[in-house]
Amino acid sequence: MQYSQTVGVQTYHFKDLKDVLAKATPSRSGDYLAGVAAQTNAERMAAKMCLADIPLSQFLQELVIPYESDEVSRLIIDTHDAAAFSAISHLTVGGLRNWLLSDAADTETLTCVAPGITPEMAAAVSKLMRNQDLILVARKCRVVTAFRDTIGLKGRMSTRLQPNHPTDDPRGIAASIVDGLLYGSGDAVIGINPATDSIPALTDLYHLVDEVISEYGIPTQSCVLTHVTNQIQVMERGAPVDLVFQSIAGTEKANQSFGINLEILREAREAALSLKRGTAGDNVMYFETGQGTALSANAHFGVDQQTCEARAYAIARRYAPLLSNTVVGFIGPEYLYNGKQIIRAGLEDHFCGKLLGVPIGCDVCYTNHADADQDDMDNLMTLLGAAEVTFIMGIPGADDIMLNYQSTSFHDALYLRNVLGLKPAPEFEQWLSAMNISDSTGRVRPVTPTHRLLKSLPGKLQAA
Amino acid sequence: MRQFTQARIALGRTGSSLPTEEVLQFGYAHAMAQDAVHLPLDVDALCASLHAADFPTLRVNSRAGDRGTYLLRPDLGRRLEAESVAALQAAKPEKPLDLLLVVGDGLSSLAIQKHALPMLEAIRRIAPQDWQIGPVVVASQARVALGDEVGEALGARLVAILIGERPGLSSPDSLGMYLTYEPRVGRHNAERNCISNVRTEGLSYATAAHKLLWLAQEGLRLKLTGVDLKDESDMILIAPPAEIKQLP
Numbered sequence: 001m002q003y004s005q006t007v008g009v010q011t012y013h014f015k016d017l018k019d020v021l022a023k024a025t026p027s028r029s030g031d032y033l034a035g036v037a038a039q040t041n042a043e044r045m046a047a048k049m050c051l052a053d054i055p056l057s058q059f060l061q062e063l064v065i066p067y068e069s070d071e072v073s074r075l076i077i078d079t080h081d082a083a084a085f086s087a088i089s090h091l092t093v094g095g096l097r098n099w100l101l102s103d104a105a106d107t108e109t110l111t112c113v114a115p116g117i118t119p120e121m122a123a124a125v126s127k128l129m130r131n132q133d134l135i136l137v138a139r140k141c142r143v144v145t146a147f148r149d150t151i152g153l154k155g156r157m158s159t160r161l162q163p164n165h166p167t168d169d170p171r172g173i174a175a176s177i178v179d180g181l182l183y184g185s186g187d188a189v190i191g192i193n194p195a196t197d198s199i200p201a202l203t204d205l206y207h208l209v210d211e212v213i214s215e216y217g218i219p220t221q222s223c224v225l226t227h228v229t230n231q232i233q234v235m236e237r238g239a240p241v242d243l244v245f246q247s248i249a250g251t252e253k254a255n256q257s258f259g260i261n262l263e264i265l266r267e268a269r270e271a272a273l274s275l276k277r278g279t280a281g282d283n284v285m286y287f288e289t290g291q292g293t294a295l296s297a298n299a300h301f302g303v304d305q306q307t308c309e310a311r312a313y314a315i316a317r318r319y320a321p322l323l324s325n326t327v328v329g330f331i332g333p334e335y336l337y338n339g340k341q342i343i344r345a346g347l348e349d350h351f352c353g354k355l356l357g358v359p360i361g362c363d364v365c366y367t368n369h370a371d372a373d374q375d376d377m378d379n380l381m382t383l384l385g386a387a388e389v390t391f392i393m394g395i396p397g398a399d400d401i402m403l404n405y406q407s408t409s410f411h412d413a414l415y416l417r418n419v420l421g422l423k424p425a426p427e428f429e430q431w432l433s434a435m436n437i438s439d440s441t442g443r444v445r446p447v448t449p450t451h452r453l454l455k456s457l458p459g460k461l462q463a464a
Numbered sequence: 465m466r467q468f469t470q471a472r473i474a475l476g477r478t479g480s481s482l483p484t485e486e487v488l489q490f491g492y493a494h495a496m497a498q499d500a501v502h503l504p505l506d507v508d509a510l511c512a513s514l515h516a517a518d519f520p521t522l523r524v525n526s527r528a529g530d531r532g533t534y535l536l537r538p539d540l541g542r543r544l545e546a547e548s549v550a551a552l553q554a555a556k557p558e559k560p561l562d563l564l565l566v567v568g569d570g571l572s573s574l575a576i577q578k579h580a581l582p583m584l585e586a587i588r589r590i591a592p593q594d595w596q597i598g599p600v601v602v603a604s605q606a607r608v609a610l611g612d613e614v615g616e617a618l619g620a621r622l623v624a625i626l627i628g629e630r631p632g633l634s635s636p637d638s639l640g641m642y643l644t645y646e647p648r649v650g651r652h653n654a655e656r657n658c659i660s661n662v663r664t665e666g667l668s669y670a671t672a673a674h675k676l677l678w679l680a681q682e683g684l685r686l687k688l689t690g691v692d693l694k695d696e697s698d699m700i701l702i703a704p705p706a707e708i709k710q711l712p
Binding site for chain 1 (some may be wrong): 465466468469471472473474475477479482485490491493494497498500507535536537539546547549554565571615626629630631632633634635638652653657658659660661663666667690692694696697
């Protein structure tokens with residue numbers, strides 16, 4: 001297929017489908033770094049016009065990365081559901097945008113069509129959508145998962161409690177967990193990024209969180225975000241593993257740079273399923289992604305970073321995760337330069353994930369070398385709340401003292417729940433009420449020193 | 465509970481929002497961290513202190529000529545400028561180095577100014593006597609992978625790059641160390657082992673040095689670093705004396 005677009009007297013030529021996709025992408029530093037971005041604003045708009053006229057069926061003929069050389073491409077094609085696709089197979093990319101925004105595309109229809117949409121189709125249509133379009137359509141999509149509680153129901157927004165500590169000190173981690181629980185945080189997962197790679201130390205962390213969850217009967221799950229091969233090892237040694245975590249990216253070569261492939265993910269999932277630790281469901285995986293990861297591993301093959309990111313969601317949905325998290329501003333200014341680019345990317349990722357059927361949440365975040373601040377995070381979290389994002393992070397004071405970046409705080413989640421009327425997962429909501437953490441209206445109560453969590457846990461920690 | 469962690473716990477709230485004092489404290493910490501990113505490393509002062517401690521040095525620069533370029537073009541920060549390559553090749557020893565130590569500014573020059581010298585001394589203290597270590601290479605506008613090209617040019621079996629980590633609000637001066645077996649241009653991050661959070665409130669120099677040397681010896685034995693080399697240095701510490709003897 002030839003790709004060109006004439007606007008007025010000017011004709012723009014594009015090499016191939018991935019060139020159109022890259023040049024149609026809203027401006028961001030990572031695509032300039034990769035040398036794939038449009039050179040002028042006019043060229044970008046011409047690429048969008050060209051993209052709007054491309055039939056969706058073309059995406060099944062022309063792969064952005066060849067089938068033969070990339071297992072992610074093979075996964076996308078081999079698991080494509082032609083029957084689900086038939087409802088939209090006659091559309092162009094521009095036609096898909098119109099259809100998604102129409103009343104015909106209701107929640108049920110979108111759920112049925114999801115297996116027929118490839119990541120490249122989702123990325124393509126997102127490039128033609130304004131922020132409000134991304135919010136409106138994502139809000140109509142519904143992806144419900146469960147382990148010990150149920151994530152992703154209408155009107156709910158969950159939080160990952162992230163109690164990181166720079167040296168994995170168990171008392172420091174436990175103190176952050178208690179603080180978060182008292183703010184009603186942690187229904188998506190209590191997930192620790194460990195400083196260590198050491199198997200014995202990792203095993204201790206699993207036991208620490210498991211004890212807190214068991215002691216208070218919390219309807220949530222734990223995760224330690226170490227390499228998947230470490231998690232397979234600790235499961236072999238009998239550690240109480242709820243969710244298996246792994247960072248994933250949209251190309252085989254990028255995943256290779258993480259030291260993983262699809263077979264390792266399958267093996268890890270099987271191991272976690274065999275433990276049968278879920279009570280409400282068996283979604284045992286937790287994935288993290290982020291625009292720019294493929295490029296940072298020099299494994300993008302000329303594909304723009306947002307399309308690479310959407311391809312990672314094909315991996316995520318294959319392994320039925322409880323949660324998938326786009327860590328949107330973590331990677332740094334060479335990929336997303338400022339607040340505007342981070343906000344746009346967060347909305348794109350959430351939209352693409354939901355459209356593809358992934359239970360996607362967002363680490364609304366930035367680093368100290370990016371041109372962004374807490375006001376930008378307020379904007380993005382509010383927009384994602386309106387889009388009914390599956391979950392966001394809960395970090396003490398929004399400051400992760402282990403990973404050195406800023407995200408969203410326990411207070412931020414309360415703000416969103418307050419302004420938008422969002423509630424935590426139903427099982428967790430009941431637990432908060434039973435523990436006297438929230439009142440009958442769901443508002444978090446003032447903390448008293450006599451609260452059960454405060455009275456019993458610090459004593460145990462002192463003894464530790 | 466605050467005694468257990470530097471994390472911003474027990475901040476209190478007004479309604480469900482942060483009290484004014486905490487909003488201002490956070491804003492100030494963010495301002496400090498942003499400023500720290502842009503502070504240049506004083507290479508002259510660092511080299512003078514290294515010489516005073518009997519560390520010979522070599523200086524190199526990446527292809528990122530200034531901070532702005534460095535932030536937007538990590539690819540340039542991973543490669544040496546041509547003059548630096550030539551200087552290293554001219555200094556290549558006849559016998560391959562067992563462990564080459566590189567110091568790079570990374571995203572926090574403050575981390576290097578505070579921690580590079582004591583960290584290097586802690587490593588030297590427990591490194592095997594018969595190891596060829598070579599000069600300390602001080603690299604400006606450096607990314608982690610710059611150590612690969614430095615190690616390749618000097619002919620090192622292992623390279624460890626000590627680098628300033630991205631500054632956090634509570635930790636503008638955190639040092640990371642990345643160990644790579646048979647360094648050469650194009651190594652993946654999965655082929656390295658990382659020891660992070662070396663700073664006063666984090667991992668101590670002695671513990672970090674112990675971990676690095678354990679990984680280095682295991683790396684040489686297994687002929688690899690990265691995800692296939694698991695850090696079990698904690699287990700060795702509690703292992704029977706017979707096994708401890710194998711450590712320096």
